[in-house]
Amino acid sequence: MYSDNLVHIWVTLLGRPAGKIANLLVENYGSLREAYLVGSYSDVTCELRNNRLLCQRLLDESIKDRAARIYERVLEKGVKITHVFREDYPEDLKNIFDPPFVLYYYGKLPDKNTTLLSVVGSRKCSAYGRKVTYDMCFNIAKHGVGIVSGMAKGIDARAHAGCLDAEGYTIAVLGGGPDNIYPMENEVIYYRIKENGLVLSEHPPGTMPLKHHFPARNRIIAGLGKGLLVCEAGKKSGAMITVNFAINEGRDIFSVPGNIDSSYSEGCNSLIKAGACIATSHIDVLEGLNLVEGRKIAGTVGWLNGLDKEEAVVADLIYKGVKIEEISSITGLDSARVVAITTILEVKGILGRDRHGNLQVVI
């Protein structure tokens, strides 16, 4: 059994970085196909004999068997394949340091004309972060920009959801094989992306999402986009790894500011301090990517208008950062009344709960 794809899968198993090995083989044999057909030690060229490990692997039949098994699984699952030497391989990804040699994917690859934006953030996030991510990605996708993210819990999932709701193009880069849904909570998002966007992975189908795959996956997320939007990141969040990759590749960094005392936004605020672009609305991001000219931003003035007197007072106090325990002593309202009013505000969609179950203003 021989095919172009099989040979390229075989090259990824020879060692890392696969691109370098592929170049070496092409230099010595003229094409990868010739290298694949090498059967005995006498056929190995002088230069490769010096590289002992590679020479061993080149002649190893078990590696060829493994490649054949992966290829069978690819055909069985209906996964599509592209590699670095093809034209449909994303142009921006080709130019990063150590690009993935083979990509396994479902869906359709991006056109050359589409602009892509990577969105990252932490899994643990506040209600504010979720809302901001959803709104920004919704509006950015409306302008025809594709969203790249990792389909993890928290910010990533909201970014995909926002983009899908705006009927935009979105790419999910997974830590396991493309057929491996992780986390299972995002199953619905996974199938929606499979239909309308692209589910991408550098690992063959059937690979489990292991711990060490995720930092490596971050370099693909950073490499695919023209810019990187950091929605909400803690100090030691995995999002900061992606930011480092993006800075090394020379991408623009956009950061959403947060409260200075919020542990969720520490990373974002430190990025702004270090010189990242401040993104307070989707227009800032689009301007940074040279897609629109400057426009006025609509303020959130008048959000208290539709409320009763008591409700407005409580909502305003919570917005100012007063703790809920102190509201009854400040306003003189009964604590039972405060509980009632906060619940009414929650149902109206003005208050939300963060990961710790504390109430916050969402608008």
Place this chain on the structure above:
Amino acid sequence: MMEGFFIIQKGKAMYSLKRVLEIALSGKHNCIFFGSVDLMPITIEKFFIACCLPCKCGRFFRGACTCSDLDIQYTLANIPSRQLNLSDMYVPINDLRQDVDCERINAVHRMQERRYRNNKSKYNGNLSRNGFEKYCRMDFEAQEFLKDAQKFFKCSMTDMDKVVRVARTIADLEFRETISRFDVAEALGYVSCYLHLKRRIV
């Protein structure tokens, strides 16, 4: 009949514990407190008041919780499901003491005994869904709010039953026959933290 004092809490917490206890005792609602200390459940005349940790580190409702999502799910799964499902109120608290106004509670008890003399259940806490139409009359506003809330929180009918039962007791405490919108909202406030724990609506 209630005598003496017991219980927990003073000062700072979102929910005034005095209020919660009044409601729990006068309606005989089963009740779970999420505190920072694991206490044994107290069972009084067939209804119980239990106290347990919301998560491994016990700081879930106060911020600075370091548990992962899975940890929280496991801790919640470790609470006996019978106690968890039978409770009407779920309230995060700090662990201190609190006095309760016994006379008022006894008055509410008498009121309920009079009302439920022809019924199988004797208190609001064990009122079944069949009795809701007869005993829990609501405003138009309250009904509308309950519908909105059910849509928003995406909760089950069992959860809504808890809300109605507690709202009945809250109205009883002010000696009113019809349930108003604020009663329902307050009752929902005592369940919403559990709904959040369970399903992570944000």
